Amino acid sequence: MNNQNIAQTFAILQENKKQWQDSTLESLEKNPFFILVGCILSLRTKDQMTRQVAERLFKIIRSPQQLLSYSEDDIAQLIYPVGFYRRKAKNLIDISKILIIKYQSQVPSTLEELLELPGVGRKTANLVLTVGFGKPGICVDTHVHRIVNRWGYVKTKTPEQTEMALRDKLPQEFWIPINSLLVLFGQNICLPRRPRCGNCSIENFCDQVGIEKRETQTK
DNA sequence: AAAACGGGGGC
DNA sequence: GCCCCAGTTTT
Structure with a gap:
C-alpha cells in the first residue's frame, strides 16, 4: 500500500460505507x-x-x-x-x-x-x-492502528507512532475520513482476530492477502 | 476459561 | 515499556 493506491482505497471504502450501519460516535450530533x-x-x-x-x-x-x-x-x-x-x-x-x-x-x-x-x-x-x-487532525484508535499496519502503509508499534507517521505520509484530504472509514471497515471486514478477507474489497492493496487463513490456524 | 471491546493514566 | 480498569459479549 502506497500513496498511489491510497486514494483508490479510500474511494472504495467510501462506497462500502453505505452498506454499514453508522458507528455510535459518528451518529451523534456533531x-x-x-x-x-x-x-x-x-x-x-x-x-x-x-x-x-x-x-x-x-x-x-x-x-x-x-x-x-x-x-x-x-x-x-x-x-x-x-x-x-x-x-x-x-x-x-x-x-x-x-x-x-x-x-x-x-x-x-x-x-x-x-x-x-x-x-x-x-x-x-x-x-x-x-x-x-471539523478541524484537521488524525484520530487513531485500535482499528486505524491495526489496519494501516496490516496494509503495510506504516510500520509502527503504538497508536501514537501511527498518528505521527500518518501525519507525515497521508495526504491531508484523507485525515478526517480515515477514522470514520476504518472504524467501520474494522468492525465489519478487517476484524482484529479473524479478518473476513473473502469479503474484502481492497485485498489487492493489502500486504497481508489471505491473513484470515493464518490467523484462524494459529489461534 | 479467556480474550476482546473505537484508551488512558499511573508506575 | 508494563499493568490495571469492570462488565458484557465473543471465541
Missing part, C-alpha cells in the same frame, strides 16, 4: 460536547453498549451544567453498562467543571487544551477536533 462525552463512554467498550448508554444519557444531559446536576454516584449508575463506570463518571464530572470554569461552558477547540482534560488522550482529543469542530 456537537463537541456530545462527541467528547460519547468518546469517554466508548473507551474500551463495545460500540453497541456505548450506543445504548449514550442514547439514554443524552435524553437527560445535554450540557455540562445538566451533567453537574447529578452526583458522581448518579452518573456512575447511569453509565454502568459501559464498564470503567466509576472512573468515567469522575472524569465526566471533572471535565464539566473545567469546561464551565475555564471555557465558558464550551469545549475547547485546540489539541493542547483538549489533552489537558482528565481522561482525554490523543484518540479522544483528535475525534473531538475532527468530528466536533
Whole structure:
C-alpha cells in the first residue's frame, strides 16, 4: 500500500460505507460536547453498549451544567453498562467543571487544551477536533492502528507512532475520513482476530492477502 | 476459561 | 515499556 493506491482505497471504502450501519460516535450530533462525552463512554467498550448508554444519557444531559446536576454516584449508575463506570463518571464530572470554569461552558477547540482534560488522550482529543469542530487532525484508535499496519502503509508499534507517521505520509484530504472509514471497515471486514478477507474489497492493496487463513490456524 | 471491546493514566 | 480498569459479549 502506497500513496498511489491510497486514494483508490479510500474511494472504495467510501462506497462500502453505505452498506454499514453508522458507528455510535459518528451518529451523534456533531456537537463537541456530545462527541467528547460519547468518546469517554466508548473507551474500551463495545460500540453497541456505548450506543445504548449514550442514547439514554443524552435524553437527560445535554450540557455540562445538566451533567453537574447529578452526583458522581448518579452518573456512575447511569453509565454502568459501559464498564470503567466509576472512573468515567469522575472524569465526566471533572471535565464539566473545567469546561464551565475555564471555557465558558464550551469545549475547547485546540489539541493542547483538549489533552489537558482528565481522561482525554490523543484518540479522544483528535475525534473531538475532527468530528466536533471539523478541524484537521488524525484520530487513531485500535482499528486505524491495526489496519494501516496490516496494509503495510506504516510500520509502527503504538497508536501514537501511527498518528505521527500518518501525519507525515497521508495526504491531508484523507485525515478526517480515515477514522470514520476504518472504524467501520474494522468492525465489519478487517476484524482484529479473524479478518473476513473473502469479503474484502481492497485485498489487492493489502500486504497481508489471505491473513484470515493464518490467523484462524494459529489461534 | 479467556480474550476482546473505537484508551488512558499511573508506575 | 508494563499493568490495571469492570462488565458484557465473543471465541
